[in-house]
Amino acid sequence: MPSNRNPDGLEEVDLLVCGAGAGGMTAALVARLEGLDVILAEKTAQVGGTTSTSGGTTWVPGTHLSELAGVPDSVDDARAFLESVVANRGGARLREAFLTSGRAAIEELDRRTDVKFAAAAAHPDYLDGPGAAYGGRALGPINFDGRLLSREDFERVRPPRGEFLGLGGMMVGRAEVGALLAPFASIANLRTTIAIVGGYMLDRLRYRRGTRLLMGNALVARLLFSLRKAKVPILFETGVKELIVEDGCVVGAVLEAASGPRRIRARKGVVLATGGVCWNKALRARLFPQGTRDYALGPVTNTGDGADVAMAIGARFEDGGDSPALWMPCSSYRRPDGTLAVWPHIILDRAKPGLFAVDGKGRRFVNEANSYHDFAMGQIATGAVPAHLVCDAAFMRRYGMGMILxxxxxxxxxxxxxxxxxxxxxxxxxxKIQCDPAALAATVESYNRAAASGVDEDFGRGSSVVNRFNGDAASGGKNPCLGPVGAGPYYAMAVRPADLASSAGLSGDEFGRVLDGDGEPITGLYACGNDLASIFRGTYPGPGTTLGPALVFGWRVAKHAAGTLADSAGAMTDERKQNATL
Known part of the structure; x- marks a missing residue:
């Protein structure tokens, strides 16, 4: 049960942030920039959560970075796009807040902190429709030199998944993979290989892994570096256990540390950013469909603590709309030491010509080149859990598949x-995959007819912008996503949906304030990141549509707590109004 009185001996701050993923770190950082006294509490010994193991792409429409990249993006176009994607599923007020604050949030982080992004000139939205963009909305974190952090803080950055590290600890960008796999193919490849591998070898003389940080690891390291510069205290191995409530208002929280309970009063509020549903067994059993409950891509320490403590005081919890989670199809195997190696099939194989996916009957069931979320939603909708990706030897040599290079x-x-x-x-x-041989043979025959004509009449593969972007235009076929399946040997790989982030979460308003069962804000309680229900209601519009809202709502929460973002019951000075409405 929540505490209903103010315990003796409380520590006191302005804002207490629980959880050091992208949303929580942003909220803590911006609150400190606004002059608040802040504590950031993290349940584990490392910062970053799911963000640290992600690609780090952050979807924010209409930023100044899109203009710098030469692909200026329009918020009006993004609004039309989201209206076509999300339609009447609800959440319009929160999406409008996201759209109208995105530019200001990214600009302020860029100007006042070391959190730096660059807009991708070519990284299309995941769905076609009015207002869809080919580039400009997907922001990639700029690489970070981990040596700028203290040795202790570098170890505090949660590393990427081991499957994505080369030579035991080296991060490599997507554009660099080709050079490393063929270092002697050209002088440029050799130079790239020497620079990356040579730098990594020098790093290993002093560090447990490479200090050249990319993608989500770069974003997390930049946030940590900025938090240290702003002198924000971080309490490690300190998780939230319950909220302290007085007269219906949240006034602090009880944290659990190795040394025992720690009670902190928060004058401006408590922010929940603990990672969402993730490994919370009760919520997974209640919300997740069969076949998707056993594995999540987030850290095992993300156990839905924010949802639990908020619901204990009457907070409303939303089911996520179309889906309780956002998905990636993943392949896996057990290493000799018993640990599970997992590979998310994001962009490197499914859209390439010559691969198709089948259900348990040996039949295709989805457009294999669709986004990872939409592919996995196809699995769930048709019961194709697991599904098998199928290809021939020529495909395997050219593209690899999953963890096969x-x-x-x-x-x-x-x-x-x-x-x-x-x-x-x-x-x-x-x-071997236990399907009907005749059905599999018929599937290959039908697929090869589509490859010959360039038209997939069954699922429209290669008909969308993102399909073609992730295909292979150099393959020589009529459709960059379709190619013939030839002679054997043949290969099949099982894939299952695994959640990369929550869509279900705490119900909130446009300021990130958590709502009660009647839809009213609970004074003093905020949520952002995966703890806040997705503003896209179970749809997945484009690359980074988890991290984009996490950062923007982290910014909005901090501004609101500081009194620099008005709500219907508050007022601001004229000096603050312009910034708040950007």
Missing amino acids: PGARNLRAMVKAGYVIEAKTLTELAG
Whole structure:
């Protein structure tokens, strides 16, 4: 039960932020820039949460960075796009707040902190429609030199998933993979390889992993670096256990640390940013469909603490609209030490010509080139859990699949580990994946007809902008996402939906204030990041549509707590009005 009185011996701050992912770190940082006394409490020994293992792409329409990149983006276009994608699913007021504050939030972080992004000139939205953009909205964190952090703080940055690290600890960008796989193909490739690998080897003389940080790791490190500059105290291994309530208002929280309970009073409020549903068993059992409850991509320490403590005082919890989570199809296998290696199939294989996916009957069920979320939603809708990605040997050599590298360099080891299934004939493959051989043969025949014509009449593969962007225009076919399946051997890889982020979450208003069962704000309680229900209501409009709202609502929460973002019951000085409405 929540505490209903003010315990003796409370520490006191203006704002207490619980959770050091992108949303919580942003809220703490901006609140400090606004002059508030802030404490950031993190349940684990490291910052970053799910953000640190992500690509770090952050979807924010209409920023000054899109203009600098030469692909100026319009908030009006983004509004029309979201109206077509989300339609009448609700949440319009929060989306409008996101759209109208995005530019100001990114500009302020860029101007006043070391959180730096660059807009991608080419990184299209995941769905076609009015107002969809090809570039400008997806912001990528600029690489960060981890040596700028103290040795202790560098160790505090949660590393990426091991599957995404080369040589045991080296981060590599998507555009650099080709050079590293073929270092002697050109002078440019050799120079790139020497610079990246050589720098990594020098790092390992002093650090446990490479200090050249990219993607989500770069974003997290930049936030931590900025928090240290702003002198924001961070309490590690300190999670939220309950909220302190007085006269219906949240006035602080009880935290659980190794040394015991720690009670902190928060004059301006408590911010919940603990990572969302993730590994919360009760919420997963209640909300998640069969076949999706056993594995999440977030840290195992993300156990839905924010939702639990908020619901204990009467906060409303939303189911997420179309889906309780945002998904990625993932393949996996057990390493010799018993740990699970997991690979999210994001962009490198599903859209390439010559691969298709089948359900348990051996039939296609979805446009394989759609976004990872929409592919996984197709799995869930049709019961294709698991599904199998299928290709021939030529595809495997050219593109690889999952954790198998192009050139099939590690193919034998992966077959032995049971990660990928190999068969000389389609009939043999059908037996190994337990589907109807005739159905699989008919699927290959139909797929090859589509590859020859360039038109997928069944699922429209290659018909959308993002399909073609992730395909291979150099393949020589009529459709960059379709290519013939030729002679064996053949390969199949099982994929299952795993949640990368929550869509379900605490109900909030446009300022990130958590709402009670009657839809009224609970004074003193905020949420952002995955703890706040997704403003896109279970849809996934484009790359980074989890991190974009996390940062923008972290910014809005901090501004509102500081009194520099007006609500219907408050007033601001004229000096603050212009910034608040940007």
